[in-house]
Amino acid sequence: MLGLAKRKTSVTTGGSLPVVALLAAVCVFLAIGCAVSSIFAQQTVAGLAQGAIYGSLALALVLIYRATEVINFAQGEMAMATTYVAYQLTIWGLTFWLAFFVTLLIAFAFGVIVQVVFIRPVQHSVIAVVIVTIGLFILIDGLVTWKWGGELRFMAAPFGNNVYRLGSVTLSRQDIGVLLVSILSVIILWALFKFTKIGLGMRAAALRPAAASLVGVRVNWMLALGWGLAAVLGAVAGMMTEPSTFLQPTMMQPILLYAFAAAVLGGLESPAGAAIGGVLIGVFMNLIGQYVDFATAELRLPIAFAVLLVVLLVKPNGLFGRRQVRRV
């Protein structure tokens, strides 16, 4: 069942040689393509920006998966709700970027509260946690539609509509901005985990809860903190999605699908894998949309998943996942 397996004894992850070689080959392919065709380059950059969003939401899923061993189905809806909060703040007169940072704080509190109120009471049962996150999905959807209605709404564009020209290639400022913000938030999160005591505590709580609590880590609060940080990442993804899809209650549902796929592609345990998986999927989707006639809008999702499943058949634990070895 959904992660019912006992905790793995090892969570260190890293790419194996064939995977790294494959990724290098993909990079070379993209670089050659960009040098040859300007349309290819444009689609690649747009795909990178889209993929960065998938990557940050995928990272949020991975954060929660490492701590709680479940996929949070409500992650996308939480991101959507916090984006509506940012919208409300700009209505009240804040500038986009002020609203952005205030929203991150609110999202953090939101994530912590969700974990403490809804997840903690059921965290001993995996299936119960899954159903609770599905319930949260429906609940948040309903609350947002009730408060703001289902119709499209528009926020001030954070990056403007300018384009940069690089030779014959046109790059939109929005794509570049989205890419930078997403990369920056991932790097900050990585630094938090790598260099701070709280980050160390969170890693310990996720890896060995019992041992961590014996050395004085407050495991429950570390889990709540993880949910808070995941909600912050989701909020970033939501606010970076808004300029391209605009505000509507369903805006994050396809993004969640791709993020789920990205997290699994990366191996679920690996934050780097999730980010790379997100970018790969974003670029792949944009390129097949451009070059494969068969892949019309209806079939894009099935094709993406079919490719993903083929990858998983070859590597059942994702690109950066470790083979689970368990004592029986």
Next chain:
Amino acid sequence: MRHLPVRQLLVIGVAAVVLALLPFQLSGYHQTLAARVALYFVAILGLNILTGYSGQISIGHGAFMAIGGYTTVLLSIHQDLNLILTLPVSFAVAFAAGILVGIPALRFSGVYLALATFALAVSVPQFPLKFSTFLGGSNGLRTTVTPSYLWLYGVSWACAAASFVLAWLLLRGRIGRAFRAIRDSEVAAASSGVALPIYKTLAFGVSAAYAGVAGSLLVLVTNGYAQPGLFGILVSLQILIGAAVAGLGSLRGVLVGALFIALLPTVAADVPVIGSTHGQDVVFGLIVILVMILLPNGFVGLLSGLERWFKTAIKSDPKTS
């Protein structure tokens, strides 16, 4: 296990009598509502065989329901087949689809299987949009005849009863033991001579076949229309919610789970607190969360908890000891 389970038979007998008499007390609207309960009963039963008994998760049963539903409509349109006869065909087609999905699914487990089935649930409703000349696009297709309310009630509960008996027969013997052994430990099961690939694929096939019949019934209940929107991801999630509320790994709670997901949305719509059409989702979501917090093992967990309490209460009674 060999003696006759008198108590269970009694419960089932009473339920059968109530179900047979009920339609004459109900309006047409409530008869279709009851038919909905029956079709969710079938679907939850199927998911329970897969997830509760053989330990494989699926968030994609809406896909098999879509396959069943479209099978019924296509047979009705092109072959002018009697609607009842389309149900066994749906069963067979969905069974085959389940086997086809179950074979690659052997490579996956846990969250990976969840993603694979999720992908299926998202992908299948896209096909009617792509091949709209044959499958009707987003408007969907409609059966040539629309059954009456009483017909719907009778047929869906007959299906529910048949699938319950079939599941019971399947799960009480060798196959059920193999399923449970696989769920509890694949390695131990394989060492005891259980052929993992065969039984895991079989579980997928049977479960999908149940979902296929439920999908056919769902199409018939919604005036004979098969539309992609009818089989969206929500229906897969609803069935999962129903199975969790019922409790996994036992057949005793299935009816409660079916009642929960069939009736709660309509009940939630009547709650006046929020006073808007969107209040329904808020109430539904809240109740789902509350139920899972209060009963993390579903209705079955509540039942066995009560039984345990009852037994200890009798034991501690000085008169009986």
